[in-house]
Amino acid sequence: MAAILAIETSCDETAVAIVKNRHICSSVVASQISVHSHYGGVVPEVASRQHLETINPCIAQALEEAKLDWESIDGIAATAAPGLVGALLVGLTAAKTLAIVHQKPFLGVHHLEGHIYATYLSEPQLQPPFLCLLVSGGHTSLIYVKDCGEYKLLGATRDDAAGEAFDKVARLLHLGYPGGPEIDRMAKSGNPQAFSLPEGKISLPEGGYHPYDSSFSGLKTAVLRLVQKLEKESSQPLPVNDLAASFQETVARSLTKKTIACALDYGIDTIAVGGGVAANTGLRKHLQAAAKAHNLQVHFPPLKLCTDNAAMIGCAAADHFNRGHTSPLTLGVKSRLAVTEVMQLYENDQICG
Numbered sequence: 001m002a003a004i005l006a007i008e009t010s011c012d013e014t015a016v017a018i019v020k021n022r023h024i025c026s027s028v029v030a031s032q033i034s035v036h037s038h039y040g041g042v043v044p045e046v047a048s049r050q051h052l053e054t055i056n057p058c059i060a061q062a063l064e065e066a067k068l069d070w071e072s073i074d075g076i077a078a079t080a081a082p083g084l085v086g087a088l089l090v091g092l093t094a095a096k097t098l099a100i101v102h103q104k105p106f107l108g109v110h111h112l113e114g115h116i117y118a119t120y121l122s123e124p125q126l127q128p129p130f131l132c133l134l135v136s137g138g139h140t141s142l143i144y145v146k147d148c149g150e151y152k153l154l155g156a157t158r159d160d161a162a163g164e165a166f167d168k169v170a171r172l173l174h175l176g177y178p179g180g181p182e183i184d185r186m187a188k189s190g191n192p193q194a195f196s197l198p199e200g201k202i203s204l205p206e207g208g209y210h211p212y213d214s215s216f217s218g219l220k221t222a223v224l225r226l227v228q229k230l231e232k233e234s235s236q237p238l239p240v241n242d243l244a245a246s247f248q249e250t251v252a253r254s255l256t257k258k259t260i261a262c263a264l265d266y267g268i269d270t271i272a273v274g275g276g277v278a279a280n281t282g283l284r285k286h287l288q289a290a291a292k293a294h295n296l297q298v299h300f301p302p303l304k305l306c307t308d309n310a311a312m313i314g315c316a317a318a319d320h321f322n323r324g325h326t327s328p329l330t331l332g333v334k335s336r337l338a339v340t341e342v343m344q345l346y347e348n349d350q351i352c353g
């Protein structure tokens with residue numbers, strides 16, 4: 001069983017984990033949310049500095065919690081793309097340095113492939129092919145998972161990502177950062193039918209709508225106009241709970257429709273959901289009910305594996321390692337890299353940043 005020490009620093013969590021194939025030995029996540037919340041969003045330079053300060057204690061803690069030493073580690077992995085360049089560089093450089101010092105193979109990992117692998121940690125028996133709905137702060141994608149490193153993009157957002165829409169709408173409702181968990185919390189005591197909001201649809205030149213692509217910018221603007229109207233017309237406090245519940249309901253309904261249509265059209269009977277928005281109560285409820293109605297299996301990882309963590313990165317790295325894939329020490333970071341290009345990170349097909 002491949003034991004991988006993995007590092008994740010692509011955005012605002014400094015995370016280190018030790019994973020043996022699909023089993024978590026330790027998983028440390030140091031969140032920077034309290035630092036960035038003063039600014040209402042992630043400040044890239046601040047994120048890099050925080051990663052630098054936190055990375056070494058996190059590595060020590062991951063080894064200690066797993067009760068393992070360097071001898072028992074087979075490979076060292078880090079997220080190489082996509083993400084904030086300065087933030088990625090801290091984790092990638094730490095992993096490469098450890099690989100040189102301890103003479104271990106090094107593996108760069110694609111962050112979205114990590115989110116796909118999060119489901120394997122809670123469902124170790126799951127085998128591809130399956131459909132992954134990946135909904136995070138930066139991505140909203142429907143990915144056909146054929147095998148390790150083999151992905152086909154079937155649907156994507158044309159503008160904001162789902163998590164980004166939650167964060168922006170939370171700001172409109174004067175809620176804190178990150179917005180997703182705040183909206184989810186407020187929605188619990190709100191009426192999801194209170195306001196009728198538009199589901200984003202992508203028109204096709206030949207008529208009709210794209211069945212799997214999403215759009216959230218129109219929905220965000222509709223919430224903005226509604227908030228402005230309510231503030232102008234009423235002296236009552238903003239009905240934040242109802243607004244949050246109606247927005248969440250619209251996003252959940254739209255994502256569910258597209259995911260179910262995609263699974264049925266492609267004849268895929270299993271859906272795995274990944275990324276921070278997979279933690280959303282409304283999405284879980286809608287998608288679970290629709291999957292059941294269509295006789296489809298749907299897997300949501302536990303909440304701590306939905307948001308960024310290094311265990312999912314280690315799990316993806318272990319699969320690549322078992323197939324003989326390793327990355328060159330010349331591998332650089334990439335702020336953008338399509339999930340269909342994952343194999344660029346491994347030997348013979350390298351990218352240099």
Ligand code: KG4
Nearest residue numbers: 136137138163178180276277279280307308
């Ligand atoms: O996957 P993730 O931790 O980081 C990225 O790779 O982007 O996702 C973060 C995103 C944020 O936009 C956050 O607001 C959203 O996930 N999020 C949620 C919930 N928890 C986190 N969105 C909706 N409902 C939640 N419960």
Ligand code: ZN
Nearest residue numbers: 136275307308
């Ligand atoms: Zn992520």
